[in-house]
Every structure is written in structure tokens, then in C-alpha cells.
């Protein structure tokens with residue numbers, strides 16, 4: 001009863017089994033649900049502290065889950081006019097604490113997929129704007145599509161408070177860089193990946209006596225020379241090449257630098273810049289100036305922040321305790337090599353928090369997806385994010401895995417499954433189909449067609465559309481959620497991607513490739529709320545075995 005189980009339910013709870021637990025807890029208060037789920041997975045939850053006799057009963061964290069004290073007439077009007085989404089009103093006490101607390105430096109909220117990090121980021125931005133009249137708050141995330149989705153949620157959270165809404169700027173990180181750079185230095189011409197590749201290939205052909213592959217050179221350019229904005233041989237010679245594991249001796253380094261010098265000169269000649277150049281120049285422009293583009297920045301999907309962007313945010317928030325708030329999951333890092341945040345002035349030690357209630361994904365799907373990742377993931381600075389002890393708030397059917405004989409077999413398995421979901425009442429836009437890369441999109445298209453549905457292909461600009469099943473590579477699945485998800489084409493040479501494996505230079509680089517490939521599959525599977533189907537052509541990916549381990 002100390003956990004909040006009402007007396008009349010105690011006997012049912014005592015008699016609960018693995019099969020009946022979810023039916024029973026549906027009837028219990030949320031704090032009791034969470035405590036029982038933790039007990040069921042072998043954790044030891046602490047009973048809540050009783051409130052002192054004279055304390056305001058509405059101020060207790062568990063009371064706040066049910067009551068929202070409206071502080072002004074606008075909020076009351078909004079509550080009467082709009083049926084608020086639950087997340088907009090009732091935060092879990094662990095979420096509410098992170099939203100409202102004042103910190104003395106950069107702060108990071110972690111948690112596995114679906115634990116409400118984005119919701120916390122959103123509320124945090126509103127809280128900062130409310131608590132600091134006249135300030136501007138940047139709420140930023142990875143892609144334009146995710147920024148749009150944040151904008152829609154923000155509009156419902158601060159409808160009726162135009163003065164708050166006007167001070168919160170929601171933009172994708174690249175748009176933040178592009179707009180500020182345009183204001184200060186004129187519109188940047190950004191180098192396309194194909195341009196970098198061609199400059200690297202040309203420069204490499206001009207330097208004799210090396211045997212570096214184009215793949216290696218592009219990686220070294222992106223992850224070391226460009227990311228860390230190295231401009232001279234001395235800087236390149238002394239850099240510790242964080243994130244790149246292959247050791248390179250003096251002579252080899254000299255020939256590499258000759259190549260990269262040519263790449264840099266090629267960019268300058270064409271008046272083209274990279275994204276790292278954009279953020280690097282913006283960072284330099286902040287040095288010694290007190291004016292800042294934003295007073296506070298709240299950064300979602302922070303696990304994929306690049307070096308130059310991290311440096312820019314660090315410079316923006318120097319000396320401001322609450323200046324930076326990051327939300328992210330190291331287990332979902334899919335774009336960036338790991339690097340030390342601390343070395344750039346972003347020290348989150350002691351201000352790193354983990355959310356553990358999963359609101360998105362059924363118990364069964366989460367349990368399977370969690371098997372794709374280790375139980376603890378650490379960053380370069382040694383901050384460990386434990387993934388154990390997360391509980392889902394609801395139950396659902398187990399995910400289905402089908403190893404198919406060939407592409408046409410897979411197409412009909414997936415087509416039938418999608419049709420069945422649509423017949424169950426799922427609308428097409430509540431279904432997502434994800435594949436490893438562009439090359440497998442045609443398999444997804446064929447399956448959606450076989451289900452008799454229309455498809456929309458998501459990317460950085462194209463979003464989920466009413467009446468259409470969403471198709472995309474796993475990269476664009478980031479941050480989204482669907483009632484039903486299919487992860488297709490999990491063949492053994494597709495995930496982990498064989499090209500990436502074949503081009504690695506040593507074991508340490510191989511480990512990084514395996515990690516990001518696992519992260520991709522984890523991101524794709526955890527987009528599902530209720531139903532998940534994973535398919536591939538036999539032999540299927542080794543990751544599928546991990547997914548099924550113990551089933």
C-alpha cells in the first residue's frame with residue numbers, strides 16, 4: 001500500500017502473474033503502476049516520502065500527476081477550449097524536476113527510446129522562457145522535419161501565451177547555423193558530400209607514394225580535419241585524432257596533410273564551405289563579445305551533435321548556468337563519431353540524468369529492442385548511461401520476426417501484415433516501414449503497394465502524410481513514432497552494411513561500425529507503439545538473433 005496500491009486491489013496484486021499483471025495495473029494509480037512494474041523486473045522501487053502534515057497537498061509530486069494548478073485565465077481558457085494531450089499537462093515527477101530545476105552548467109537528460117526526452121526538452125524551453133522574461137530560447141533538433149513536429153507541439157503548449165511563443169525559436173541545428181551565418185557573413189554555399197568526395201579523389205591522385213583508399217580519406221577529412229577545423233600541418237600533426245582509431249605515423253601523416261591542404265584550397269577556390277566551417281566561423285565570431293544569438297539553448301537528439309556544433313553551443317553559453325540543456329540517447333547515435341564533450345567545455349558530469357518510464361513502446365517490443373544494445377553505453381568522457389530498469393507503461397503483442405525465402409516472399413508477408421493492421425483500424429499514416437539504406441527502399445515500396453496502400457517517402461523535408469504509409473531509411477526514422485512498424489530487408493549483408501565492414505581499417509573501427517549499425521536497427525524498432533514486424537531474406541542479419549535471444 002505504501003506504493004499507492006488501493007486497499008481493495010491488494011489481494012489481486014498479490015495474486016498477479018506475468019500474464020495478468022498488465023490487466024491489473026491498468027486499474028491502479030500511475031505511481032503504483034510504476035512501482036509494480038519495477039518489482040516485476042527485479043528492481044527495488046522506493047516508496048514515496050509521506051508529505052509533512054501541513055504541506056500543500058497539491059504540491060506533492062504524485063498529486064501533480066493528476067492536478068494541474070492553472071495560474072492564469074489564459075491557461076483556463078485553453079484547458080476549456082482544447083482537449084490537451086496528456087504529455088502537455090501531466091509530467092512524471094522525474095520529468096517535472098528536470099524541467100523546473102536550476103542548474104550550474106550544461107545539463108543532459110538521457111533515457112532509452114520513448115522515455116519522454118523530447119517532451120522534457122519542449123517543457124524545459126517553455127519553462128526557461130517563462131522564468132526569464134525578455135530572454136530568447138532556442139529549441140533545436142536534428143532535422144527540419146523534427147523541428148516542424150516540435151513547433152506543432154510547442155504551439156499547443158503555449159497557445160494563448162503569444163509573448164512566450166514569440167521568444168522560443170524552433171529550428172533544425174543546420175538552419176540555426178545557416179541563418180546566423182547568412183545574417184553575419186552572407187549566405188553560405190555548402191559543399192555537397194559528392195563535391196568533398198571529388199575534391200578528395202582529385203587531391204589523392206596528385207600526391208604520390210600513399211595507398212589510402214578514398215573511403216578512408218573522406219572519413220579522415222570529415223571526422224578529423226574538417227570536424228576539428230584543422231588549418232595547418234602543426235595542428236594536424238599534433239591532433240589526437242579522437243574518434244579515429246587507426247594509428248598513423250609521421251611520414252604517412254605528412255602525405256595525408258598534403259592531400260587535405262589541397263582539398264581545403266579547392267573549397268576556398270570555389271567559395272564553398274562545410275557545415276563545420278559554418279559553425280566554426282560563428283564560434284569565432286562569439287569570442288570576446290557579450291551579445292549572444294540566444295540566451296538559452298535546448299538541444300534534442302544531442303547524441304548526434306557534431307564537434308563544430310558542440311563547440312558553437314559551448315561558446316554561446318559560457319558563464320550561463322542554465323544556458324544549455326541537452327536531451328539524447330547514446331544508444332541512438334547514428335551520424336557522429338564519438339568525441340569528448342568535456343574537452344570542448346561541455347562538462348555534464350553531475351548534471352546527467354536518466355529517464356526510465358517508457359511511454360511509447362509496449363513492454364514486449366521494448367524488451368526485444370533492448371537486446372540490440374549493451375546494458376550500459378558510455379560516452380568518451382566516461383559518463384555511463386545505464387539502460388536497465390526502464391519500464392513500459394503498457395502491454396502488447398510480441399513483435400513478429402519472419403525470415404523469408406526471397407524478395408517476393410518478403411513482399412507478400414509484409415503486404416499481408418500491413419493490410420491486417422489497416423483492417424484492425426490502424427490508419428495508413430500510423431504505419432511506418434523502415435529499411436537500412438536507399439538501395440532497399442524499392443522493397444518497402446513494393447510491400448506497401450502489395451497492401452493496396454499509398455506510400456510517402458520521408459526525408460529531411462518530407463513528413464508523415466495523412467492517408468499514406470510512411471517509408472524511409474532508418475536514419476529518417478529518428479524521433480518519430482507509429483502504431484505499427486515494419487523493419488524490412490534485415491538480410492545478413494544489409495545490416496550491418498557489408499560495404500562499411502569491408503572498408504574499415506582495423507578492429508577498433510570495426511567496433512564503431514557495428515555499434516552504429518546496431519543503433520540504427522534499435523532506432524527503427526523503437527518507433528513502434530503496439531505492433532512490430534521484422535523481416536529479411538534468409539540468411540538474416542546476426543542482429544535479428546540478438547533481438548530474439550531468450551524469446
Ligand SMILES: Nc1ncnc2c1ncn2[C@@H]1O[C@H](COP(=O)(O)OP(=O)(O)OP(=O)(O)O)[C@@H](O)[C@H]1O
Nearest residue numbers: 087090091092113114115116117118119359360479
Ligand atoms: N508525461 C507523459 N505522459 C504521457 N505521455 C508521455 C509523457 N511523456 C512522454 N510521453 C509520450 O511518450 C512518447 C515518447 O516521448 P518522446 O518522443 O519525448 O520520447 P523520447 O525519449 O524523446 O524518444 P526517442 O529517444 O525515441 O526520440 C510520446 O508519444 C510522448 O507524447
